[in-house]
Amino acid sequence: MAKKATRESYGAALVKYGSDERIVVLDADLSKSTKTEMFKKEYPERFFNAGIAEANMMCVAAGLASCGKIVFASTFAMFAAGRAFEQVRNSIGYTNLNVKIGATHAGISVGEDGASHQCLEDIALMRSIPNMVIINPADDIEAQLAVKAAIDHDGPVYMRFGRLAVQDINDADYKFELGKGVQLAYGSDVTIIATGLMVEKALEAREKLIADGISARVINIHTIKPIDKDIIIKAAKETGAIVTAEEHSIYGGLGSAVAEVVSENAPCTVKIIGTDKFGRSGKPAELFELYGLTSDDIAKKAKEAIENK
Numbered sequence: 001m002a003k004k005a006t007r008e009s010y011g012a013a014l015v016k017y018g019s020d021e022r023i024v025v026l027d028a029d030l031s032k033s034t035k036t037e038m039f040k041k042e043y044p045e046r047f048f049n050a051g052i053a054e055a056n057m058m059c060v061a062a063g064l065a066s067c068g069k070i071v072f073a074s075t076f077a078m079f080a081a082g083r084a085f086e087q088v089r090n091s092i093g094y095t096n097l098n099v100k101i102g103a104t105h106a107g108i109s110v111g112e113d114g115a116s117h118q119c120l121e122d123i124a125l126m127r128s129i130p131n132m133v134i135i136n137p138a139d140d141i142e143a144q145l146a147v148k149a150a151i152d153h154d155g156p157v158y159m160r161f162g163r164l165a166v167q168d169i170n171d172a173d174y175k176f177e178l179g180k181g182v183q184l185a186y187g188s189d190v191t192i193i194a195t196g197l198m199v200e201k202a203l204e205a206r207e208k209l210i211a212d213g214i215s216a217r218v219i220n221i222h223t224i225k226p227i228d229k230d231i232i233i234k235a236a237k238e239t240g241a242i243v244t245a246e247e248h249s250i251y252g253g254l255g256s257a258v259a260e261v262v263s264e265n266a267p268c269t270v271k272i273i274g275t276d277k278f279g280r281s282g283k284p285a286e287l288f289e290l291y292g293l294t295s296d297d298i299a300k301k302a303k304e305a306i307e308n309k
Contacts, residue, residue, distance in 0.1 A: 003165035003166055003167050004139075004140040004165055004166070004168075005161075005162055005163055005164060005165045005166065006137055006139070006140065006143040006161040006162050006166065006197075007033070007034060007035050007104040007105070007161040007162060007163060008035055008140070008165075009137070009139075009140040009141075009143035009144050009147075009161070010034070010035055010036075010074075010102055010104065010143060010144075010147060010159070010161045011034070011035025011036060011037070011038035011039065012035075012038060012144060013143065013144040013146075013147035013148065014036060014038060014039040014072060014147065015038045015039055015042050015043075016144065016147075017147065017148055017151055018039055018042060018043050018046075020070070020151070021046070022068065022069055022070045023043075023046065023069070023070050023071075023072065023151070024046045024047075024048070024064055024069045024070070024071050024072070025039045025040070025043075025046065025047045025048070025071075025072045025074065026047075026048050026049075026050050026057050026060060026061055026064075026071065026072065026073045026074065027040075027047070027048075027049055027050065027057075027073075027074045027075065028049075028050050028051065028052060028053065028054045028057050028074070028075035028079060029049055029050070029051050029052050030074070030075055030076060030104075031047075031049065031074075033076070033104065033105065033163075034074040034075065034076075034102060034104045034105075035104070036072070036074045036102070039072075048060070054075050054079045054080065054083045054084040055083060055084045055086070055087045056087075057073055057075070057084070058073055058084045058087035058088050058091055058092060058099070058101075059087050059091050061073040061091075061092065061097075061099045062087075062091035062092050062095065062097050062099060065092075065097040065098045065099045066095070066097060069098070070098055070100065070151055071098065071099045071100065072099075072100045072101075072102050073099055073100070073101050073102065074101075074102035074103075074104065075103070075104075076103065076104055076105040076106075076117060076119070077103035077104065077105060077106035077107075077119035077122045077160060078105070078116070078117050078118070078119040078122075080101050080102075080103040080122070080158075081101075081103060081119060081121070081122035081125045081126055081158070082119065082121070082122070082125070085125055088101065088126075088129065088132075088156075089129050092156045093129040093130060093131050093132050093156055094130075094131075096131045096155055096156065097155075097156060098154060098155060098156070099156050099157075100147075100150045100151070100156070100157045100159065101156070101157065101158045101159065102159050102161065103119075103122060103158060103159065103160055103161065104161040104162070104163065105117060105119075105161075105162070105163045106119050106122060106160045106161065106162060106196075106247070106248075107119065107120060107162065107196070107197075107247035107248065107279075108120065108247060108275070108279045108284070108287045108288070108291060108293075109162055109163060109164035109197060109247060109284045109287070109288075110163050110164075110279070110284075111163070111164070111281075111282065111283055111284045111287065112281050112282065112283070113281070114279065114280060114281035115278040115279045115280055115281075118278075118279030118280075120247075120248050120249045120274075120275060120278075120279060121248075121249055121252070122158075122160065122248075123136070123160065123224055123246075123248050123252065123253040123254070124248070124249060124251060124252025124253055124256070125252075126158040126225070127224065127225050127252060127253075127256075127257065128252070129156075131155055131156055132156050132157070132158055132225065133150075133153060133155065133156065133157045133158065133178070133223070133225060133226070134157075134158045134160070134223065134224040134225040135149070135150065135157060135158070135159045135160070135178075135222055135223055135224070136159075136160040136195045136196040136221075136222060136224055136254075137159075137160075137161070137196070137222055138166070138169055138170075138194075138195070138196055138197065138199035138200065138220055138222060139166055139167065139168045139169050139170055139199075139200075140166075140168055141168055141170040141171070141172070141174050142170055142174065142176060142222055143161060145174070145175075145176035146159060146176060146222065147159070148176075149176055149177075149178045153178060160196065162196065162197055162247075164197060164284050166197045166200055167200055169184070169199055169200055169203065169220075176222070178223055179223045179226045179227075179228060180223065180228050180231075181193075181219050181220060181221045181222075181223075181227075181228035181231040181232070182219065182220040182222070183217065183218070183219050183231065184199070184203060184218045184219065184220055185203065185206055185216070185217060185218040186215075186217055187206070187214075187215040187216040187217035187218070187239065188215045188217070188238065188239060189209075189214050189215045189216060189239060189241070189306055190209070190214065190215075190216050190217070190239055190241040190242070190243065190302045190305055190306050191216070191217040191218075191219060191235040191236070191238075191239045191241065191242045191243070192205060192206065192216055192217065192218050192219070192242075192243050192244075192245065192298060192302060193219045193221055193232065193235070193242060193243070193244045193245070193254070193258055194218070194219070194220060194221070194244070194245040194246070194254075194298075195220070195221045195222065195224060195245075195246050195254045196246065196247055197247060198245040198246055198247055198273075198293065198298075199218075199220045201245065201288075201293070201294065201295045201298060202218050202220075202245055202295075202298055203218055204295035204298075205295040205296075205298035205299040205302065206218050208295060208296070208299045209299050209302055209303075212299075212303075214302065214303070214306070216302060217235060217238075217239055219231060219232075219235060221254060221258075224253070224254055224257055225257070227257050227258075227261065229261050229265065232258055232261045232262065233261065233262075233265045233266045236262050236265070236266035236267075236268045237266045237268075239268075240268045240269070240309045241268060241269045241271075241302075241305035241306050241308070241309050242258065242262065242268060242269065242270045242271070242305065243270075243271045243272075243273060243298060243301045243302045243305050244258050244259075244270065244271070244272050244273060244274075245273040245274075245293070245298050246273070246274050247274075247293060248274050248275075249274055249275060249276060250272045250273075250274035250275065250276050251276065253274060254274075255270070255272030255273070255274055256272075258270060258272075259272070268309070269305045269308040269309055270305075271301045271302075271304060271305045273292065273293065273297060273298060273301055274293075275291045275292075275293070277291070
């Protein structure tokens, strides 16, 4: 089965659902990379290039949304969450407007673009904004359904898409439900909770643990905010050990969100896989090895979590 980057899925979904005339797409001069060019070709009258002016783009998006439009504002995650944070907070989050931020090229999987473009802080930034929903899809199928869920949701949404092509983990019958985690595999010894492209690696880690006689549960958290507390609490109570995996900082992301739920509702061992360093230029596979984000790293942490029960 061919692999596909979720940024490609984003562009395809905009076209798929673009017949809704309320939908308007803005881009910060990166439409070829963010794949919003697909929408531009199909619906040029509802596409606007804001130029390399991300903060202004978010304000324009807010203005259009205040007039009843469903606005998709797209650029790299580093610029959407970082450069335009004030405008996202004040013009979109505070006013609770119907703006959907399509943030592509997140995480170290951006590869050779290096530290300046490898955003590892965006989930933490967006989690801090009231009213903001955060979706981090794991594959093509989930990414396209996430765009539809964002359209149907009344309010701001931050969607995180990757540059690196990934394998589908879901099938054609998959149903995406905003705010609900998905248990992909049952296990009783330890739970691996992953998001985005780390979900595929979590499933690979589970196979390695099975080979060592360890029963591992795998949960996909595609909606980081609001997070599915029930599925996390159940996993904590039933397995007593959790490992989280994300292509993001260990501060303020999925791991932090899971730890907050567990500490308040069902205390147990929680190991967080992520990074506390800036990225660097390199091939994605080499960077995942360097930053400890491989399936082997997940399996190792799972064994540590079990030992610390």
